[in-house]
Amino acid sequence: MNAAISFTGGSNSPDKDGVVGTLAILLGDLKLRASTTTTPASVIGPNSLADLSLSLSLEKPGSFAVDYDVPTKDVRFQFMNSVNVLDKRLNLTYTHARRANLTALDASLLLSPANKVWGSYGLDSRDCKVKYSYVQGGVRTFEPCYDVAGNSWDISVSQRILDGDVIRAFYRTSSKVLGLELLWQGANREGRFKISASMNLAEGLKVPKLSAESTWNFEM
Structure with a gap:
């Protein structure tokens, strides 16, 4: 049985700090995952339970995923499948969230090892x-x-550096958010680290919002 644990923390101003913790356990072809999100107020404040977010999921990669949001009691279903179209691989994902009233279809077509097209359509x-x-x-x-x-564009450019580590820059024209991400692995290659910095240009030049994430894999 394999397990992966990741913790994420971000900061921009004291009232926006937050921590995310995820525990994932592999059971054969299935993956069990529990995720929680807290803020400093949820840890020390009187409304700690109300501010705590918890979600549970059961997933078979490439086949299906079921997510349950405990506070909202919302269930989201995802079903994945792949077909061949003119000798090209087309991956399809159908998503439905009951309480959020969300129904969407995602498709990705691999034209060549260097070219890929992806599309998403919300049925509702x-x-x-x-x-x-x-x-x-x-x-x-x-x-x-x-x-x-x-009627807006998102643009990102990523560059592999060193031994597969990646640096990525992106810009979202709709929200005017400019960001930079660095993703690298530790010397023992058993962990993964990610540091992100983003800035909303519509708000003028301010201190970028920073976040850090680490993922560790181990066997049980």
Whole structure:
């Protein structure tokens, strides 16, 4: 049995600090996962239970996933499948969230090892997004994404460095958020670390919002 644990902490101002903890356990083809989100107020304040977020999930990668949000009692179902279209692999994901009234279909088509097209359509909201991914030389990735409903673009560029570590920059035109992410592994390659910095340019030049995440894998 394998297990992976990740903890995430972010800070921008004292009232926005937060910590996320996730525990994932592999049981054969199935993955059990429990995630919780807390804020400093939820730890020391009188409304700690109300401010605590807890979700549970059961997943078979590439097949299905069931998520249960404990505070809202919302259940989300996901079903995945793959088919071949003109000798190209098309991956499909159907998502339905009961309380959130969300029904969506995601599809990704691998045109070649360097070219991939991804699309998402909300059956209820009719929101539609289309993303294209191009890998240059196996080390640099360009990913423009167009939001049809919002008539806006998201653009990201990532670069592999050292032994597979990645640095990524992105900009979202709808929210005017500019960000930078660094993802690397430890010397023993058993852990993964991620540091992110983002800034909302619509609010002027301010101190970037920072977050850090670490993931460790071990066997039980």
